[in-house]
Amino acid sequence: xxxxxxxxxxxxxxxxxxxxxxxxxxxxxxxxxxxxxxxxxxxxxxxxxxxxxxxxxxxxxxxxxxxxxxxxxxxxxxxxxxxxxxxxxxxxxxxxxxxxxxxxxxxxxxxxxxxxxxxxxxxxxxxxxxxxxxxxxxxxxxxxxxxxxxxxxxxxxxxxxxxxxxxxxxxxxxxxxxxxxxxxxxxxxxxxxxxxxxxxxxxxxxxxxxxxxxxxxxxxxxxxxxxxxxxxxxxxxxxxxxxxxxxx
Ligand code: PEP
Numbered sequence: 424x425x426x427x428x429x430x431x432x433x434x435x436x437x438x439x440x441x442x443x444x445x446x447x448x449x450x451x452x453x454x455x456x457x458x459x460x461x462x463x464x465x466x467x468x469x470x471x472x473x474x475x476x477x478x479x480x481x482x483x484x485x486x487x488x489x490x491x492x493x494x495x496x497x498x499x500x501x502x503x504x505x506x507x508x509x510x511x512x513x514x515x516x517x518x519x520x521x522x523x524x525x526x527x528x529x530x531x532x533x534x535x536x537x538x539x540x541x542x543x544x545x546x547x548x549x550x551x552x553x554x555x556x557x558x559x560x561x562x563x564x565x566x567x568x569x570x571x572x573x574x575x576x577x578x579x580x581x582x583x584x585x586x587x588x589x590x591x592x593x594x595x596x597x598x599x600x601x602x603x604x605x606x607x608x609x610x611x612x613x614x615x616x617x618x619x620x621x622x623x624x625x626x627x628x629x630x631x632x633x634x635x636x637x638x639x640x641x642x643x644x645x646x647x648x649x650x651x652x653x654x655x656x657x658x659x660x661x662x663x664x665x666x667x668x669x670x671x
């Protein structure tokens with residue numbers, strides 16, 4: 424039995440005070456469940472406050488939204504994998520569409536970030552997804568396969584089995600237009616076959632992300648090959664996030 428993963432990407436929302444208030448309200452409603460994993464990706468500056476507000480809740484897991492591909496040094500404004508680990512993160516988003524398309528993150532950088540994450544005990548959640556014009560020109564498979572192959576190209580043997588992958592079509596992120604369960608299942612099938620071809624020996628979890636909400640979460644989660652959900656907008660309010668994590 425797979426344990427679905429519900430991942431909240433707060434993006435640049437909720438500083439320490441709001442993060443604390445969110446956790447208090449959310450955890451008052453959400454009792455630990457052993458049939459799902461809930462993981463929060465708050466802004467790095469709010470991670471400590473959010474964790475503190477969830478003290479005693481070992482069922483909640485934590486991540487950061489980005490790390491540098493380098494371990495340390497003169498990279499003003501960046502956070503490193505060892506720092507994220509030391510701050511209590513167990514996971515890190517790598518190659519989120521906003522990193523790729525707003526900040527110009529390259530495939531080469533995602534490779535470095537995945538490698539440095541594993542080297543320091545963080546699980547990378549490697550995000551892949553096509554833009555609307557790429558989908559319309561029939562390039563979806565080529566794009567997600569290129570991003571997957573590049574992202575894992577510098578992993579040490581065995582690391583692939585500990586990766587988490589997220590399929591997030593760019594045209595569905597923050598747009599209110601989600602992929603259908605069939606769309607998601609089709610791409611997840613391609614990604615899963617490639618993970619096997621690359622040498623994965625276990626079922627690597629593949630999350631779906633893109634305009635997930637309380638109304639569509641159950642259907643997307645039930646789609647073939649979908650092992651969890653990566654959620655932006657609907658994770659920002661305790662009530663809507665509670666509704667999403669209660670799905671399925
Ligand atoms: C995301 O940020 O990864 C995301 C999927 O956002 P949204 O749920 O708002 O589309």
